Amino acid sequence: MSINKKEDRNILRKLTDFLTILPIVVSIVALSFMPDMIAMHYNIDGIADRFASKYEILILPISIIILSIIMKLIERSISNDPVFKNRGKSNQKVIERFRLVLVLMLNVLTFYIIYTSVMGVEDLSKMKINITTLVGMMIALIFIVIGRSLPKTEINNVFGIRTDSSMKNEKTWDLTQKFSARVFIITGVILFIGIPFLRGVKAIVAILLCAIVPSIICIVYAHIIAKKY
Known part of the structure; x- marks a missing residue:
């Protein structure tokens, strides 16, 4: 690894670690500006149909820290996996970037919740950006990131479209990941563009369909490819 690439990865890791801690710090500071009881469910x-202690606001930031630590452990386990020894570094880079994107999006969600809590928002329809729209757009971006990452992965037990068929050999793995990449990117773009125009049940159904249907398509494709190769 060149010095520049190594430095870039160190910056990436430090940025991710910073974003992992930031939500809990901001949340603790924001507690003093919140009423004792805040809306915790809509x-x-x-x-708002459930109110709780403002200290529940800390649950998401703590969850972000736990999730980030788990993903960091996965990164190390992949790079040290004796079964996939020669492929570990490539897959580790993918997980590192995915961790950064995921943590960044959870930061946005956390700050949205902090804002609504501090302002005492009880009707999200009055917000310029609805929580369902925000979550849908973040999921769409995650799909796009996954799509861009899939072709860069090599056979592993953690990340990618992993079925008996896709992991049959290098050929079936590569074809499945490349096909799945296009499916996830297209799905992500459609969801990102369409979700702002949907509300309530329609938005939730759209998000669920975009999460389930592409996965089924990719699994079926892997099964078909495995029969050919």
């Missing part, structure tokens, strides 16, 4: 119409 119904399908965006109306």
Whole structure:
């Protein structure tokens, strides 16, 4: 690895670690500006239907830290996996970038929740960006990131479209990941563009369909390819 690439990866890791800690720090500071009871759940119409102690706001930031640590451990396990020894470094880079994107998006979600809590928002329909729209757009971006990452992965037990068929050999793996990459990117773009125009049940159904249907298509494709190769 060249010095520049090594430095870039170190910057990437430090940035991810910073974004992992940032939500808990901001949340703790924001507690003093929140009422004792805040809206912690909204119904399908965006109306608050459960209120709880403001300290529940810390659950998501703590979860981000735990998730980031787990993904960091996965990175190390992949790079040291004796079964996939020669492929570990490539897959580790993919996980590193995916961890950064995921943590960044969870930061956005955390700050949205902090804002609504500080402002005492009880009706999300009054917000310029609905929480369902925000979550849908973040999921769409995650699909796009996954799509861009899939062709760069090599056979592993953690990341990618992993079925008995796709992992049959290098050929079936490569073809499955490249095909799945296109499926996830197209799905992500469609969801990102379409979700702002949907509300309530329609938005939730759209998100679920975009999560389930592409996965089924990719699994079926892998099964078909495995029969050929």
